[in-house]
Amino acid sequence: MAESTVDSPDTVPATGDPGDETARRYRYQWTYTAIVCCMLLDETEDAAEVLCEHHEDVLIKYDDGMFSGLQIKTKQSDQEVWKTGDDAVRGSFVRFVRLENTFPGRFRAFFFLSNHPLYAARNAHDIRYVLQMIKAASASNDLPSAVARFLDRIAREASCSLEVAFNALAKTQARDDLPKLADIEVRLLDTLTAIWPRAVDCSYAAVKQAARYLASECGRASSLAHEDILPAYLPATPNPEETELAARVEAKRISKPRLLELLDSGLNLTAMLEGDPEACVEPGTGTTDLLLRKLDAGGFSAVSRNSALDLRDKADYLGIVWTKKHGRGSGLQRYGHVRSLVLSDAARAFEATQNDEHPFGLEMLSELRSRFRDRRMEGTLLFECSNEHLEGFAYSLTSQCEVHWSLDRPWETE
Numbered sequence: 001m002a003e004s005t006v007d008s009p010d011t012v013p014a015t016g017d018p019g020d021e022t023a024r025r026y027r028y029q030w031t032y033t034a035i036v037c038c039m040l041l042d043e044t045e046d047a048a049e050v051l052c053e054h055h056e057d058v059l060i061k062y063d064d065g066m067f068s069g070l071q072i073k074t075k076q077s078d079q080e081v082w083k084t085g086d087d088a089v090r091g092s093f094v095r096f097v098r099l100e101n102t103f104p105g106r107f108r109a110f111f112f113l114s115n116h117p118l119y120a121a122r123n124a125h126d127i128r129y130v131l132q133m134i135k136a137a138s139a140s141n142d143l144p145s146a147v148a149r150f151l152d153r154i155a156r157e158a159s160c161s162l163e164v165a166f167n168a169l170a171k172t173q174a175r176d177d178l179p180k181l182a183d184i185e186v187r188l189l190d191t192l193t194a195i196w197p198r199a200v201d202c203s204y205a206a207v208k209q210a211a212r213y214l215a216s217e218c219g220r221a222s223s224l225a226h227e228d229i230l231p232a233y234l235p236a237t238p239n240p241e242e243t244e245l246a247a248r249v250e251a252k253r254i255s256k257p258r259l260l261e262l263l264d265s266g267l268n269l270t271a272m273l274e275g276d277p278e279a280c281v282e283p284g285t286g287t288t289d290l291l292l293r294k295l296d297a298g299g300f301s302a303v304s305r306n307s308a309l310d311l312r313d314k315a316d317y318l319g320i321v322w323t324k325k326h327g328r329g330s331g332l333q334r335y336g337h338v339r340s341l342v343l344s345d346a347a348r349a350f351e352a353t354q355n356d357e358h359p360f361g362l363e364m365l366s367e368l369r370s371r372f373r374d375r376r377m378e379g380t381l382l383f384e385c386s387n388e389h390l391e392g393f394a395y396s397l398t399s400q401c402e403v404h405w406s407l408d409r410p411w412e413t414e
Helices: 019-041 087-102 127-136 145-158 162-170 181-195 197-201 204-221 225-229 240-252 256-267 288-298 302-326 328-353 361-377 387-399
Strands: 047-054 056-062 067-073 107-114 172-175 253-255
Touching (some): 019 047, 019 056, 019 067, 019 181, 019 253, 019 256, 047 204, 047 240, 067 087, 087 107, 087 145, 107 162, 127 145, 127 162, 127 172, 145 162, 162 172, 181 204, 204 240, 204 253, 204 256, 240 253, 253 256, 288 361, 302 328, 302 387, 328 361, 328 387, 361 387
Parallel strands (some): 067 107
Antiparallel strands (some): 047 056, 047 253, 056 067
8 A cells, every 4th residue: 555645633733723722721721720819828919719610711819809800911022012092901801890780899900911022112002101191190091002092992982981090000000911821820830839838748749639629629719610510400599590500600709728738738649548437547556665675676876766666646647637527437537547658668768777687766767767768759659748747656656566677586585
């Protein structure tokens, strides 16, 4: 059969179908929304909530009940710079004016934000110049004629008065310093690492996983994902429209508690090592005397023994906190998950360092600590555990006769 000279569709770029590029821009918007959500973790800001794709691309609610509306616009680097005559610019300003008209006095500011340059020539095509002229004027009749014509057009397209349009654009800002399309995820990671306390104890891979999960959830919040969980019997209820609206807005709303929950969920995407809840070991099980005898046989010093006792207590206390915070069943599952991880690492450390000629407990401890560091760098699900907590779990397991630090077992013959 002769070889075909016709190009194959899986090797030729598609034209006239911008679906993939549109999806990329939506993903950019969701990722930037995630960056905005980081404001909720900044104690110097008074942002209370972020709403995704509600009236605006992003709506920020402040502690005092005021709002800011954000329009996020992207372009490829080879496209024309933004000018006041662009449909996307006018469309954004019309939205701002309509919101000002619908909710008078409730908006602090409006933002036209882009990753692409704004035209700069200090004339009526220059977005920032036009906004500066409006902000500097005391009323719409004080504006230069070209700016006044632009304002009049925005007011007519918004079906609002000149006064409302003037008030809205007087508190509108335009910026072109958003991250480039290819840089948006890196900027989210940088922002999250700097503002999220848990990021300090996480590997880069773990923070990246949490960041991507947050951006994905911002996408779900922007796309009516609430409809997936609405009950099928909703149409038969007395007020289905009110119920649907409340669910829609709530799904779009991200508060600080929900943000932290989303980030934790992103870290915890790996499945837990779960077993029969009835077989879970309670925190604090085990004997101190057995722990100390095992450490003595392994060659631990008096100071190391004291540290082991302290870390064991801290690990068991964390397990108790989990049972109080998440309920006994869920807390014990967390405790059992970490306990299983540490027991697995302890077994490998024992096999790697065991020696019948001299005590090897400290060598085993060094190997175990190395394995803990590796787990953290790999992004293993560890909840709130520090490496010291993990070591404490090893000592707790020792007191339960699950971990040994020597080949000799003198406590069995005493």
